[in-house]
Amino acid sequence: MLHLDRLSVSLPDTGPIFAPVSLVVQPGQVATVMGPSGVGKSTLLDAIGGHLAPGCRVHGDVRLGERSLLSLPAERRRIGLLFQDALLFPHLSVGDNLAFGLPARVKGRAARRTAVEVALAQAGLAGFHDRDPATLSGGQKVRAALMRTLLAEPRAVLLDEPFARLDAGLRADIRAFTFDHARQMGIPVLLVTHDAEDAQAAAGPVVELLAAEQFPSGFRR
Amino acid sequence: MGAPVYKVRQSAARIGIVGMLTLPIWAGLVQTLAAAFGWIPEMGMKTVTIQAIWLLLEAPGFWPALRLTVVTAVVATLVSLLLAFALFARLGGHRPWFVTPLLATPHAALGLGLAFLIAPAGWLMRAFGQLLGWTSPPAIVTVGDPFGLALMLGLVVKEVPFLLLMMLAVRLPLPVGQQMAAGRSLGHSAASVWIKVIFPQIYLLIRLPLFIVLAFSLSVVDLALILGPGVPPPLAVLLMRWFLGPDPAMIAPASMGAVLLMVLAAGLVMLWIMGERLLAHLGRGWLRRGGRGRSLHALIAGFAAVARLALVLGIAALGVLALWSVSLRWPFPHLLPDFSVMAWQAADWADPFVTTLALGLASTAAALVLAILVLEAEDAGLLPRGRWLTAVILIPVLVPQIALLPGIYRLALPFGMTGGFGATVWAHVIFVFPYVFLALADPWRRLDPRMIHVAAALGAGRARRLWRLKLPLLLGPLAAGAALGLAVSAGQYLSTLFLGAGRVQTLATEAVALASGADRRAAAAHGVVLALLPLAAYTVAIWLPRHVFRHRRDMLTDAAP
Numbered sequence: 001m002l003h004l005d006r007l008s009v010s011l012p013d014t015g016p017i018f019a020p021v022s023l024v025v026q027p028g029q030v031a032t033v034m035g036p037s038g039v040g041k042s043t044l045l046d047a048i049g050g051h052l053a054p055g056c057r058v059h060g061d062v063r064l065g066e067r068s069l070l071s072l073p074a075e076r077r078r079i080g081l082l083f084q085d086a087l088l089f090p091h092l093s094v095g096d097n098l099a100f101g102l103p104a105r106v107k108g109r110a111a112r113r114t115a116v117e118v119a120l121a122q123a124g125l126a127g128f129h130d131r132d133p134a135t136l137s138g139g140q141k142v143r144a145a146l147m148r149t150l151l152a153e154p155r156a157v158l159l160d161e162p163f164a165r166l167d168a169g170l171r172a173d174i175r176a177f178t179f180d181h182a183r184q185m186g187i188p189v190l191l192v193t194h195d196a197e198d199a200q201a202a203a204g205p206v207v208e209l210l211a212a213e214q215f216p217s218g219f220r221r
Numbered sequence: 222m223g224a225p226v227y228k229v230r231q232s233a234a235r236i237g238i239v240g241m242l243t244l245p246i247w248a249g250l251v252q253t254l255a256a257a258f259g260w261i262p263e264m265g266m267k268t269v270t271i272q273a274i275w276l277l278l279e280a281p282g283f284w285p286a287l288r289l290t291v292v293t294a295v296v297a298t299l300v301s302l303l304l305a306f307a308l309f310a311r312l313g314g315h316r317p318w319f320v321t322p323l324l325a326t327p328h329a330a331l332g333l334g335l336a337f338l339i340a341p342a343g344w345l346m347r348a349f350g351q352l353l354g355w356t357s358p359p360a361i362v363t364v365g366d367p368f369g370l371a372l373m374l375g376l377v378v379k380e381v382p383f384l385l386l387m388m389l390a391v392r393l394p395l396p397v398g399q400q401m402a403a404g405r406s407l408g409h410s411a412a413s414v415w416i417k418v419i420f421p422q423i424y425l426l427i428r429l430p431l432f433i434v435l436a437f438s439l440s441v442v443d444l445a446l447i448l449g450p451g452v453p454p455p456l457a458v459l460l461m462r463w464f465l466g467p468d469p470a471m472i473a474p475a476s477m478g479a480v481l482l483m484v485l486a487a488g489l490v491m492l493w494i495m496g497e498r499l500l501a502h503l504g505r506g507w508l509r510r511g512g513r514g515r516s517l518h519a520l521i522a523g524f525a526a527v528a529r530l531a532l533v534l535g536i537a538a539l540g541v542l543a544l545w546s547v548s549l550r551w552p553f554p555h556l557l558p559d560f561s562v563m564a565w566q567a568a569d570w571a572d573p574f575v576t577t578l579a580l581g582l583a584s585t586a587a588a589l590v591l592a593i594l595v596l597e598a599e600d601a602g603l604l605p606r607g608r609w610l611t612a613v614i615l616i617p618v619l620v621p622q623i624a625l626l627p628g629i630y631r632l633a634l635p636f637g638m639t640g641g642f643g644a645t646v647w648a649h650v651i652f653v654f655p656y657v658f659l660a661l662a663d664p665w666r667r668l669d670p671r672m673i674h675v676a677a678a679l680g681a682g683r684a685r686r687l688w689r690l691k692l693p694l695l696l697g698p699l700a701a702g703a704a705l706g707l708a709v710s711a712g713q714y715l716s717t718l719f720l721g722a723g724r725v726q727t728l729a730t731e732a733v734a735l736a737s738g739a740d741r742r743a744a745a746a747h748g749v750v751l752a753l754l755p756l757a758a759y760t761v762a763i764w765l766p767r768h769v770f771r772h773r774r775d776m777l778t779d780a781a782p
Contacts, residue, residue: 051674054231054602074677081678083671090775091693100689101679134774152679 001026002048002156002188006060008212009040009047017043019210020060025156025188030179030202032191035209041192044209045158048190049081050074064155080154082178084164086145088133094144095120095129101152119147123177139170146178150185157182159191163198175201234603238595239613245629245651246616252628256476263634264469276474277481280463282453290456290482293369293449294438295489297376302431304377304531305384306423307524310415314397316389323382323535325704325759327712329732330752332375332447333744334538336364336736337545339371342553344541350554358553365450372449376441378535380434381528384427391426395419412521413514421501433618435493436486440621443714443729447736456482457623461715464627465723472627479624486621539752545745564742570728574750577711577727579642581754584649585706588657589699591650595658596665597687600673606666611659618655625651626719633720640722648720649713653706660702664695697766697776704762708755728754 002025008016018040025031035041046052048062051074062069069077088097098116106112113129120128123143128136136144142162149157162178163171179202182189191202199206255261259270277283323331338344342358349355364371397419404414440457449455454462456478463475545551546565548558598604617625629648630639638644668691676686692699714729721730728751735744770776 046674049674049678051670051677073682074674075680075682077678078680079678081675083675085671087669087672087675089672089676089690089694091696091770091773100676100681103680132773132775148679154678158678 001063001065002190003063004048004060005063007044007047007062008059009043009052010057010059011043012053012055016059016212018212021207021209022060023190023205023207025190025204027186027188028183029204030182030189030191031204032193032199032202032206033209034192034194034196034199034206037194039209039211041209042160045081045160045190045192048156049079049158050077051081078153078155080149080152080157082142082145082149082157082159082162084161086133086141086162088136088141088145088148090133092133093129094125094131094133094136097133097144098148098151101148103153115151119151120144122181123147138166139174142166142174143177146181150181154187156188156190157185159189159193161193161195164193164195172201231603231605234598235605238598238604239610242591242595242654243613243616245632245647246620246625248632249625249628250620252631253476253479253624254628256472256627256631257480258477259473261472263631264472266473273473273477276470277477280471280474282459283456283478285453286456286459289369289450289453290439291485291489293373293376293455294435297373297380297438298431298435300373301377301380301384301434303524304528305381305388306420307521308381308528308532309385309388309392309423310412310419310521311525312385314389314392316386317532319532319536320382320386321759322539322756323378323532324386325708325755326539326752327708327729327755328375328379328441328444329447329712329714329729329736330542330748331379331535331538332444333732333736333748334540334542334752335371335375335378335534336447337541337741337745338534338538339363339374344537344544344556347554347556351556355554364448367450369449369455372441372445372455374531374534375444375448376438378531378538379444380438381531382535384430384434387427387430388423391423395422409513410515410518412517413512415521416514416517417504417508421504429615432490432493433615435489436619436621439486439489440482440623442623443712443733446733457621460623461718464623465718476627479621479627482621483624486619542745542748542752545741546749548742548745564746568740568743568746570731570743570746570750573726573728573731573747574754576642576725577729577751577754580646580649580713580717580725580727581707581710581758583646584653584710585657585703587646587650588654588706589661589703591654592658592661592702593687593692596662597683599666601683611662614655614658616655617651622652622715626715630719630722639720640724642725644720645717645725648716649710652713652716653709656709657702657706660705661695661698664698665691668694694776696769700762700765704755704758707758711751711754 004021004023006020006022008018008020010016021033021044023031033041033044043052047058048069050069050072052058058070069079088094089100092100095116098119099112102112102115106115117126117129120126123146125140125144125147128140128144133141133144159178163175166174175198179189191198193199257273259266259268259273336343340346341361341363343363346358350358400418401411401414404418405411409417441455442457442461445455445458449458453459460475460478460482463471463478544558547560547562549561549563551558595604595610599606604610626648629651633639633644638647673686673690676690681689711727712729713727714733717725717727717730728747732744732747732751735747738744767777
């Protein structure tokens with residue numbers, strides 16, 4: 001269970017940039033955060049994942065189960081991250097991109113290779129192990145990036161408008177593929193979008209992110 | 222983690238890193254300043270006095286040296302700027318092939334080649350001689366002329382490619398195409414748009430490199446020793462002679478001269494900025510009169526032609542340098558010598574080559590590690606991002622070397638550090654680091670932070686993100702920075718001379734020493750190796766990332782250094 005408890009963020013020289021958000025995402029559920037662009041949706045995800053720039057401050061709490069995550073660095077939170085540009089590492093092959101996130105306890109070259117090949121096959125990318133990520137289509141890139149995220153065995157996944165770049169036909173497919181896999185993993189998923197269709201397909205709780213100045217200070221405290 | 226703790230850590234790291242980077246600079250400056258005012262304890266001089274000012278002003282050759290220095294530096298900088306801009310306007314964003322070799326070639330090697338090209342018995346006069354039927358070289362002085370014309374030519378040939386590259390680098394974010402279209406649709410000639418609209422924008426962006434050129438021209442020593450006049454020499458050369466000469470009484474006036482050179486650099490930059498304002502004012506008046514500048518085309522075309530001529534001279538100089546190194550007999554006015562590899566067998570170029578390469582590798586490696594540490598500290602939030610860091614790091618490039626090195630030398634003296642390889646590496650790092658850092662900093666800061674976040678989300682800690690992600694992604698800039706570092710190190714003359722205490726012999730120090738001697742072939746051989754070393758480094762730096770990432774299309778976009 002991913003629990004956002006009156007969460008907000010201050011940049012180095014500002015007060016809280018959005019109104020405090022409270023939200024509980026159950027395992028297997030896809031919750032949606034909506035809001036106009038520039039309100040700080042990506043900053044919210046950065047706060048949850050531990051990617052805020054130095055000097056930013058987090059208000060409230062982020063918990064996985066009962067444990068607060070705020071004191072952990074990003075690499076120890078185990079919260080997967082997926083962006084609209086799939087952001088495959090351009091210097092690695094598709095297979096090595098997946099292997100990057102594979103936990104170190106999967107030992108032995110053959111076992112690791114098998115784990116990657118299985119994940120590629122699941123994503124309809126069988127035989128793509130040695131391909132240059134630059135040669136993949138938009139949909140293939142998103143699927144590869146999702147598999148990379150899931151192979152790392154995250155305890156929650158954050159999606160930052162991952163379907164925004166895809167054209168309408170492909171979009172529904174990839175969205176279903178993504179949500180299905182996340183639900184199978186039985187982990188909480190938080191989606192940020194400004195597309196109502198995405199929120200509908202996610203079929204989980206929806207919260208609206210509001211700019212801080214629309215609220216009197218001390219709201220909901 | 223609360224904000225105060227974060228701030229404290231940031232300030233501590235900031236002070237620590239800046240201190241580490243600039244300590245030798247401040248210490249060297251303080252030493253020079255102290256010596257200028259008579260405080261030289263190791264020579265038993267422990268009184269503060271301004272006597273050195275009078276010694277300096279009355280020293281033989283001081284005033285002509287000062288005049289020569291100011292004139293050559295200002296004229297060379299101004300001409301380089303005009304030529305580089307005219308060429309830039311004519312090239313339309315395209316980068317000609319000769320920029321890299323001319324940039325990579327150390328001043329000493331290019332200077333030697335130019336000397337061989339324009340000397341009375343040089344290749345140019347031979348060409349005239351062939352046409353006009355001369356049998357002996359003309360009795361004129363072309364190298365080391367009293368006006369410093371040859372020196373200015375050398376500076377221009379070296380600085381035009383540098384400024385051109387800077388202009389090409391800052392051009393990208395400017396909507397040159399649209400502005401050109403807008404200007405021409407208003408009836409302006411292309412040349413008029415270049416001069417009135419684009420040049421002022423470009424100029425503001427290349428001001429810092431331009432001031433580096435000005436400061437460098439003011440204090441250049443190696444090129445001045447090869448191409449400049451000897452009696453009187455430019456001020457920096459005169460000061461070097463006093464510092465290294467047999468008379469210890471000259472240390473104080475020499476230090477005062479070094480202080481004066483710094484003041485001069487600062488003063489000229491201020492004068493330059495005032496000139497800028499005046500020109501901008503006059504320019505606005507010109508612009509408001511609304512002329513469409515149909516005759517300006519010839520102006521740009523003319524300057525661009527001169528720029529091309531200067532660069533052709535530079536490339537030809539390298540060719541003539543190579544020819545001299547394989548010559549046996551070369552009577553006037555033959556265009557080609559009797560070929561022989563004798564010089565290569567006779568001259569001892571191998572030892573200086575190994576020394577130069579070792580110094581270059583060691584100082585470049587140290588500078589790269591230092592640059593990566595600083596940029597990682599920045600990523601970790603220990604250093605605030607900003608221009609102040611660039612400004613601090615640029616100090617060694619902006620301050621005349623002759624003002625820093627004697628002080629650094631005297632700082633190292635009590636530790637027994639001078640005269641060895643280690644001390645020379647240290648001195649090189651001081652001057653190599655700024656270039657390596659600047660080459661690396663922009664691409665590093667442009668890395669997509671989300672890419673790094675994805676790696677962290679996949680469980681990669683700071684070290685793994687550095688080794689598996691940042692450094693491989695930056696292979697191109699790292700290779701380019703390394704090549705630049707090697708070139709800067711190979712070109713170091715004064716720092717090798719001072720911290721090596723004359724005992725560390727590199728290709729640059731040997732080439733300069735041999736330039737004034739009788740054995741042109743030996744000088745040429747050293748010059749050729751000196752020119753080839755950075756060129757080879759650049760070639761590897763261009764090839765390596767393209768080869769490593771030949772199957773990774775997105776890694777091939779901006780690999781060129």
